[in-house]
Amino acid sequence: xxxFFAMDGYAAFVWPSYALTLxxxxxxxxxxxxxxxxxxxxxxxxxxxETSALDTGAxxxxxxxxxxxxxxxxxxxx
Amino acid sequence: xxxxxxxxxxxxRLARAVIPWTWGVAxxxxxxxxPWALVISPPDYQQxxxxxxxxxxxxxxWLAMAAYTGLAVSSFVYFxxxxxxxxxxxxxxxxxGAVFAFLCLATGALWGRPMWGAWWVWDARLTSMLVLFLLxxxxxxxxxxxxxxxxxxxxxxxxAMAGVLNLPIIKFSVDWWNTLHQPASVFRFDGPTIHPSxxxxxxxxxxxxxxxxxxxxxxxxxxxxLSRKADVLERRRERRLELEAGL
Numbered sequence: 001x002x003x004f005f006a007m008d009g010y011a012a013f014v015w016p017s018y019a020l021t022l023x024x025x026x027x028x029x030x031x032x033x034x035x036x037x038x039x040x041x042x043x044x045x046x047x048x049x050e051t052s053a054l055d056t057g058a059x060x061x062x063x064x065x066x067x068x069x070x071x072x073x074x075x076x077x078x
Numbered sequence: 079x080x081x082x083x084x085x086x087x088x089x090x091r092l093a094r095a096v097i098p099w100t101w102g103v104a105x106x107x108x109x110x111x112x113p114w115a116l117v118i119s120p121p122d123y124q125q126x127x128x129x130x131x132x133x134x135x136x137x138x139x140w141l142a143m144a145a146y147t148g149l150a151v152s153s154f155v156y157f158x159x160x161x162x163x164x165x166x167x168x169x170x171x172x173x174x175g176a177v178f179a180f181l182c183l184a185t186g187a188l189w190g191r192p193m194w195g196a197w198w199v200w201d202a203r204l205t206s207m208l209v210l211f212l213l214x215x216x217x218x219x220x221x222x223x224x225x226x227x228x229x230x231x232x233x234x235x236x237x238a239m240a241g242v243l244n245l246p247i248i249k250f251s252v253d254w255w256n257t258l259h260q261p262a263s264v265f266r267f268d269g270p271t272i273h274p275s276x277x278x279x280x281x282x283x284x285x286x287x288x289x290x291x292x293x294x295x296x297x298x299x300x301x302x303x304l305s306r307k308a309d310v311l312e313r314r315r316e317r318r319l320e321l322e323a324g325l
Contacts, residue, residue, distance in 0.1 A: 007127040017185040021134040039304035046311040
């Protein structure tokens with residue numbers, strides 16, 4: 001087992017290579033997943049605001065043109 | 079196929095179905111490739127255990143170049159047909175490509191020190207790879223520096239397309255100039271010159287990196303589509319609030 005970690009005296013070169021790769025690739029993965037989660041959460045929050053605005057009838061004061069676009073909004077889905 | 083996928087809703091549906099699979103397959107390939115690269119494959123008769131650096135160095139190099147090819151192709155598609163999804167793909171590819179290019183350079187230095195006696199030499203292969211890394215950084219900096227999104231996309235596309243000249247230079251640098259770097263030993267006209275005991279783990283690691291890049295890019299593109307939708311809602315909400323305040 002210790003022979004495996006020693007890498008025939010090249011441990012100082014082999015292991016940092018894999019550590020850097022893990023760090024770089026792992027960082028990319030976490031960053032990407034976090035961006036997806038953040039975007040989904042923000043969209044859900046805005047959609048909830050939109051629905052509550054529709055429920056309270058706040059939008060009905062708008063012109064018929066706005067109503068058309070607002071119905072289009074309900075089609076936007078995560 | 080392009081016009082089929084150019085519809086964001088259709089792309090979204092397809093991406094949602096494909097993304098979990100790409101993450102799963104990438105994890106599986108790494109679970110096979112890593113122990114094969116680190117334990118099962120034999121040490122090289124000349125390079126001893128340092129040859130294990132190859133299993134991360136070479137896939138990183140290939141994927142840095144493949145990601146750039148993807149960046150240039152999507153930039154071209156965006157430039158000619160103005161398909162927004164192509165621009166999203168370009169934006170998603172750049173940071174991943176930059177990381178792979180950096181990993182190629184860093185692991186190359188860690189391999190060069192014990193085998194060549196130098197962390198770095200200014201020869202054509204290493205320098206052109208450094209140029210690739212700088213192209214990625216330049217592309218991202220350029221896009222970040224321009225406020226107008228359409229203008230940023232077009233300027234980035236031009237830079238990405240111009241930079242494609244660097245790819246054949248990287249590939250053939252080892253044939254055109256004297257270098258410490260070894261010549262191509264996998265993609266050759268007369269077939270690979272690597273022993274199967276090393277070629278197998280190398281191929282699996284390369285495949286793992288490829289599928290992982292696909293997962294990263296598709297997930298990132300979806301994240302960008304979601305935030306674009308959120309931007310639309312946000313603008314609409316601001317307009318509505320202004321309207322209400324005015325009434």
